[in-house]
Amino acid sequence: MVLEPSSVRTMRRQVLLFMLALCLGCVLGQVSYSIPEEMAKGSVVGNIAHDLGLDLKRLKSGKARVYTGGSLEYIGLNKERGVLLIQERIDREALCGETTPCALHFQLILENPMELFRVTVEIMDINDNTPRFTNAEKRFEISESAVVGSKFVLEKAIDSDIGQNGLQRYLLTPTDNFVLKPGNQADRSKRVEMVLQKPLDREKQEYISLLLTALDGGEPQMSGTMQVFVNVLDVNDNAPTFAKPLYRAKILENSPKSTSVTTVSASDKDIGSNGEISYLISPSEHDLTELFKIDSKTGEIIVVGELDYEKSKVYEMDVEVVDSGGLSDSSKVIVDVIDINDNKPDINLISKSDFILEDSPPNTVIAMLSVNDLDSENNGEVQCNIDADIPFKIQNTMNGFYTLVTEVTLDREVASQYNITVTCSDEGVPSLSSSVTFTLQISDVNDNAPVFERSSYEAYIVENNTPGLSVFTVKARDDDWNQNARVSYILEDSSFNGVPVSSYVSVSADSGVIHAVRSFDYEQIKDFQFRVKAQDGGSPPLSSNVTVKMVIQDQNDNPPQVLYPVQTGGSVVAEMVPRAADVGYLVTKVVAVDVDSGQNAWLSYKLQKATDRALFEVGLQNGEIRTIRQVNDKDAVKQRLTVIVEDNGQPSRSAAVIVNVAVADSFPEVLSEFTDFTHDKEYNDNLTFYLVLALAVVSFLFITCVVVIISVKIYRWRQSRTLFHSNLPVIPYYPPRYSDTLGTGTLQHVYNYEVCRTTDSRKSDCKFGRAGSQNVLIMDPSSTGTMQRIQSEKSILDEPDSPLEVRKLLKFKPFILCNSKS
Numbered sequence: 001m002v003l004e005p006s007s008v009r010t011m012r013r014q015v016l017l018f019m020l021a022l023c024l025g026c027v028l029g030q031v032s033y034s035i036p037e038e039m040a041k042g043s044v045v046g047n048i049a050h051d052l053g054l055d056l057k058r059l060k061s062g063k064a065r066v067y068t069g070g071s072l073e074y075i076g077l078n079k080e081r082g083v084l085l086i087q088e089r090i091d092r093e094a095l096c097g098e099t100t101p102c103a104l105h106f107q108l109i110l111e112n113p114m115e116l117f118r119v120t121v122e123i124m125d126i127n128d129n130t131p132r133f134t135n136a137e138k139r140f141e142i143s144e145s146a147v148v149g150s151k152f153v154l155e156k157a158i159d160s161d162i163g164q165n166g167l168q169r170y171l172l173t174p175t176d177n178f179v180l181k182p183g184n185q186a187d188r189s190k191r192v193e194m195v196l197q198k199p200l201d202r203e204k205q206e207y208i209s210l211l212l213t214a215l216d217g218g219e220p221q222m223s224g225t226m227q228v229f230v231n232v233l234d235v236n237d238n239a240p241t242f243a244k245p246l247y248r249a250k251i252l253e254n255s256p257k258s259t260s261v262t263t264v265s266a267s268d269k270d271i272g273s274n275g276e277i278s279y280l281i282s283p284s285e286h287d288l289t290e291l292f293k294i295d296s297k298t299g300e301i302i303v304v305g306e307l308d309y310e311k312s313k314v315y316e317m318d319v320e321v322v323d324s325g326g327l328s329d330s331s332k333v334i335v336d337v338i339d340i341n342d343n344k345p346d347i348n349l350i351s352k353s354d355f356i357l358e359d360s361p362p363n364t365v366i367a368m369l370s371v372n373d374l375d376s377e378n379n380g381e382v383q384c385n386i387d388a389d390i391p392f393k394i395q396n397t398m399n400g401f402y403t404l405v406t407e408v409t410l411d412r413e414v415a416s417q418y419n420i421t422v423t424c425s426d427e428g429v430p431s432l433s434s435s436v437t438f439t440l441q442i443s444d445v446n447d448n449a450p451v452f453e454r455s456s457y458e459a460y461i462v463e464n465n466t467p468g469l470s471v472f473t474v475k476a477r478d479d480d481w482n483q484n485a486r487v488s489y490i491l492e493d494s495s496f497n498g499v500p501v502s503s504y505v506s507v508s509a510d511s512g513v514i515h516a517v518r519s520f521d522y523e524q525i526k527d528f529q530f531r532v533k534a535q536d537g538g539s540p541p542l543s544s545n546v547t548v549k550m551v552i553q554d555q556n557d558n559p560p561q562v563l564y565p566v567q568t569g570g571s572v573v574a575e576m577v578p579r580a581a582d583v584g585y586l587v588t589k590v591v592a593v594d595v596d597s598g599q600n601a602w603l604s605y606k607l608q609k610a611t612d613r614a615l616f617e618v619g620l621q622n623g624e625i626r627t628i629r630q631v632n633d634k635d636a637v638k639q640r641l642t643v644i645v646e647d648n649g650q651p652s653r654s655a656a657v658i659v660n661v662a663v664a665d666s667f668p669e670v671l672s673e674f675t676d677f678t679h680d681k682e683y684n685d686n687l688t689f690y691l692v693l694a695l696a697v698v699s700f701l702f703i704t705c706v707v708v709i710i711s712v713k714i715y716r717w718r719q720s721r722t723l724f725h726s727n728l729p730v731i732p733y734y735p736p737r738y739s740d741t742l743g744t745g746t747l748q749h750v751y752n753y754e755v756c757r758t759t760d761s762r763k764s765d766c767k768f769g770r771a772g773s774q775n776v777l778i779m780d781p782s783s784t785g786t787m788q789r790i791q792s793e794k795s796i797l798d799e800p801d802s803p804l805e806v807r808k809l810l811k812f813k814p815f816i817l818c819n820s821k822s
Helices: 006-028 048-052 056-061 092-096 667-698 702-725 787-792
Strands: 030-036 044-046 065-067 075-078 083-086 103-110 115-124 137-143 151-153 167-173 178-180 193-196 207-216 223-233 246-252 260-263 277-281 292-294 300-303 314-323 328-338 346-352 355-357 365-372 382-385 392-398 401-406 417-426 433-443 456-462 470-473 487-491 505-507 513-516 527-536 543-553 561-564 571-577 586-589 591-593 603-610 616-618 624-627 638-647 654-663 751-756 765-771 815-818
Touching (some): 030 044, 030 048, 065 075, 103 346, 115 392, 151 328, 178 207, 246 260, 292 314, 365 417, 365 433, 392 417, 401 417, 456 470, 487 505, 561 654, 571 586, 591 603, 603 616, 616 638, 667 702
Parallel strands (some): 030 115, 137 223
Antiparallel strands (some): 075 083, 103 115, 167 207, 178 193, 207 223, 260 300, 277 314, 314 328, 346 365, 365 401, 382 417, 392 401, 470 513, 505 513, 527 543, 561 591, 586 624, 603 638, 616 624, 751 765
């Protein structure tokens, strides 16, 4: 039968562990490997991509990386091959000490989407350490009276390897007087005792030299030696002994120095100097001597170093007692360290997103965290949370790992960024906590249309404006950001009175300023409406519109227009006032209008000139001309009034109208006065013309001037006779059936007068006709024709081109004297 080498058996166990870890990784999202320590850098640990079922492209696109939580990265990832490689030298003894099994734990992180896989690599021990003794020699002083079977504790050898590669046995040579007897203690660890098997005889051999050899079980086998010297003394035949073979104590971690742990006790039956004993911690426990110290006289063990539960939960030490004769005994002391809450949770931000779209769906992962608390039990239980007023939540995905996800749909217009603080607290008393803060920017999407500042606008512009004038500005606001918030203004197509609105106004695309394209006239257009659209620069763009009402404001650009009395070039319109008229008698009313509006159309009437200012006044608001005193016989028949009609604009505009008033009780008297007035005016006009012409001719030729003067005089003589013989008095006649049916006025009724004239105008007759719609009395004083001529030319009232005036009056019925040039 052929025995398999131990290396082959070890390799088989590794293969079985590898297969078991591979199957477990497929199910739970984790994988385990086993490798020997001290592998060369670059050695392959395993094909992680194959074991996890991942594609090499996924490793590259997901930015696969190894996360060790801040510790040294012994194993790295080759994304090109999908394998794990040794990056640093792995010494199992330095990494784990005596802890078994020894393993490296790390995570494989993938992004887009985020994934996490746990990887465990067990470090297998190899026989790379030789057993060694702390001291190169050990000296004993043993009394010759020592009985056979006496035990002497030797120093244990130290082998950092474990298992089969660790310390297995000891050899002591020569074996004439002493042999080794391994003994079992409470923890079943092996200690070395040298037993006297043959009485000593100091007289035969005072000094004995022995060689203690420590052997391990590795291949090849390694060993270490220590020289043991025995000085044989006389007498002291009792060794000290401990009261208990095992002592156990508890102490809080971080206890201050000089804190008492426990006290060991031993006794020696000898008396005198042979009964004096001293205590010491076994020299092989060199690490413990930095933490604990024993009083050699009292056996009290105190703390001299820093105890940390996270480094070691229990300490075991061998305590020896030695008498003055060199006899000794040993006992084991086990110290249990009690954990206190002295470690804050350690938060590591594994991965995070700096930006996220505001329309991202809920439960979108924005960060992954690893949290670890080195304390134990409740002191190591950690709870993580975030502020309650932010739209995120934290989830515990697996032991010690958390993900931060969105809770609802985000809105950049509400908050453009979030400062997220993750706080993790343990359950210790008092509780310890730590936190980490990072900033998340919210990326904008075009989800808001522009909004105008008002639901509608009303703009005002004064008529007669300059084309291109800036009238008004519309303003829209977009809550989005950057290009999505860039607003452009567009004039929507529409028309007003059949004309495109773009021929009236224009809109600046960038500023929203509305300009007048043309000059407006209030009398033609008082207001109109159009729509302006605001459109953002997003894709696709969003828009909104608003109605703008443009109101044209009136300007005082039209003077008042006099409707009554009507002014004509060849006619005289006169109002008749009887001499018996009382104070306040209504003579006539000046009627005027102004096509402007508002204040610009408010009219006031003023009497500018009058033949007798003490006789008449004009109503400021209504234009009524009334007498302000009693009319008497001394008042002139012919009264000429100039009335100014003025509007209330700034600056004001005005118009003038001449009102002729006849103060008389009969028509003949009125006709006589107003006829002379007409002919005097014509005479003066002709005289001026000929005088100017005469003066011009005189400057050239004297004889011509004489002829012209004679001609003028002859012409004036002829005109005077013609005018004198053409005067026609018209005497009004009131019929017997006169009644007040048409209202108050100078003339209560309207009649048609048929005028018959002869060469002697003063003997002309007047014939009354029936009442008709005509409201004027007509006279042509310059005519020299006969009755037959007038009759042959038809009635004067029937001629369409005659200079006779026909007017419909609302209230006042004057007579009109007409001057015919035919």
